[in-house]
Amino acid sequence: MTFTGGVLVRAVELFCGAGGMSRGLIDAGVEMVRAYDAWPVAVENYRANIGPHAEVADLTNLLSIVPEISRLAPDLICGGPPCQDYSLAGRRQEGENASLTIAFAIAVTAVRPEWFLMENVVQAARSEAWAEARAMLERAGYGLSESRVTASLYGVPQNRRRFFVIGRLGERNGFLQSAVAGAASAQPMTLRDFFGSAVSDAVYFPARSQERRSVWSSDEPAPTIRERSIRPVPEAYRPHPADAALLENGFVYTRPLRDGRGVRTIDEPITTITRTSWERPTPRYLNDPHPDDPISASATAVLTVDQISRVQGFPADWHWIAKAKRDKLQMIANAVPAPVAKALGKVILARHRGHTAPAIEGRFLDWLQRGGRKRTTARNVKANVNRARRLLHGKSFADIAIELGALDAVVDFAALPRNTRSDLRQALILYAEFEAWKTSRPKRRGPTAAVAVPVEIILDDDLAKAA
Ligand SMILES: C[S@@+](CC[C@H](N)C(=O)[O-])C[C@H]1O[C@@H](n2cnc3c(N)ncnc32)[C@H](O)[C@@H]1O
Structure with a gap:
């Protein structure tokens, strides 16, 4: 009897955005065969950076895409349905966006891939929409593994917490929770961990003319390499000046969420990236700062849009195409950080290939x-x-x-x-x-709470x- 599918997992993504989740899953070894999103700008960015398999499609009209996905017969359907209806900033009333969580479940139950992976804000775990989607998926024979994941433990310096559900046909509920917990690092990643490693990578190409620079970051396309052109980097050189400035400042401001602190040190992860993470502190905040701010917000650095993109897991060579800065920030803020998706993709692939088993509870x-x-x-x-x-x-x-x-x-x-x-x-x-x-x-927590289980990989x- 064979339990594992092929070595390769072929995936279709719904609500793909600009491709954060796809980027990470591909890095883990998943093959993305199709991706859909209703927003043409996001699809354009996906195509420019990931591949031509993304299409503009309104997923409220499932009849127009489910037959196509069925023909593709993917092993995995993944996606992060829009979450404004659940987020703390939102109305707290479930509306049209919440129903797209149900659309995701309908697509999965109609196509019946062996696996699915769904991402949402943590508030979605207790929503009516997820309760309905969950019941639908269980009736269709999926075992569910629900986890609340903190991004700083999965490869980016960000306190972003998200709800991930991984489903597999025929499994018991909770079948992958120990493996997801086991993939977390022991310590959260800090801004210093992240940008400290980024600044060391510089390459010295002596330019022929005084007008041109001689030092290039290894994260950007280098000029044509001439024979014997690579030399040691001069000691005085600081690649990524913005990164160096951030490290030197030691403190960073981001608009507080839920009345939290605005100022953080670079020795901790930053708060969840949003569309406004680049904004300087407002006079209102400066007049009434959070009592726990370690220094005045006026003396801090703010992240550049390029840094925000990287903290959200997009590679340094990612090419954003957007006329409006607002669109670019929206796509960034929407994304699943690629390292998080990569970690979860690896967990799925390891189980798919029979390399791990669920932990036995103590x-x-x-x-x-x-x-x-x-x-x-x-x-x-x-x-x-x-x-x-x-x-x-x-x-x-x-x-x-x-x-x-x-x-x-x-x-x-x-x-x-x-x-x-x-x-x-x-x-x-x-x-x-x-x-x-x-x-x-009797359960101590809500029906959808993801319980941390002992790790045994x-x-x-x-x-x-x-x-
Ligand atoms: C949370 S974002 C997904 C981000 C993506 N997972 C990533 O990692 O980059 C949700 C996406 O759903 C898309 N969306 C919203 N309504 C939609 C609809 N009716 N049909 C298809 N996509 C839709 C939005 O354009 C947005 O890109």
Whole structure:
């Protein structure tokens, strides 16, 4: 029996914007075959930077695109439906935009790719629209893994928090949460981490004329390289003057969200990037600053639009096409930072290829012991769940009967002694009972809260050893 699709995951993106999510998924190794957005400016930018497969389409008219997506038969549908209706700045009333979350779910259930990945603001997790979309996706047979992700733990120096749902046909709910948590770094990325590394990359091409500069950032197209033209960078040189100025200043101002601080040091992540992140402090803010601001906002740096684009994960050589600065900032602020999408793409690909398995929750051991088992027996049961999961290439099944049937169909399982097979089956049954017990208990948080679970990633090497 085969559980993994091909090595390559082919994806279609809905609501693609200028391509932040696509950029990251491609970097992870996903093949993007089509992308749709209703905004021609965003599609133009997507095409200029990612590829010609983006099209202008109004996704309220699903009949016009679902047949086409079905023909493409993607392994993954991804997208971040518009979120103004949920965001704190918005009206808090679910309207037309919220219904596009349902449009996303309808497209997924109609096309039935093996995987989907949806991004939204964290407030969407408790919305009526997501509750409806969620029920629809579960009825269609998707197991859901819901996580609240902080971008500064996934490769950009930004406190942006977003709600990500990853779905896979036939899985148990929560099947990927430990892997998503495991992909986070231990420390948040700071502005100094980010821009400090950016300033070191400079290349010295001595110019032939005094009029021309001799030092180029490695992030920009260099002039024609002549023989022996690359020399050490002079000590005095400061590439990316704006980055150097930011590092030197040490403090940065961004318009506060939800009455938070306006001023941050460069030794912390910046607040969520918005369309206004480039604005200098207003007289109103200067007259009534946040009490916790470490210095006066008037003495701080603000990010340039180029820096905002990079902090939002767009590569330094990204080419923005927009007549209005407002449009450019809107596309930037809308995006999923590419490093975040890349991290999640890698998590999906690793599971798709059977290189990781869901973590077994620590409480399972307690539950087994409370059921009268000795600690060593409980540990053996846990080890057997892990072993069975490895044989199943990391896939968990919402239905225990299907899970046992799938295990029986694995050639390596069939080759095991009878007692061992019986122990592995029994271990899976016990784990399914434990999960049913867990979900039957009253929830402490809302139904859509993503609970951080202990991280247990099985890497390729471990799987190879276990095979
Ligand atoms: C949150 S942004 C997505 C950004 C994208 N995920 C990225 O990483 O760059 C939402 C996008 O939905 C698009 N949109 C809004 N209404 C739409 C509709 N009816 N049909 C298609 N796209 C729509 C907007 O133009 C916007 O680009």
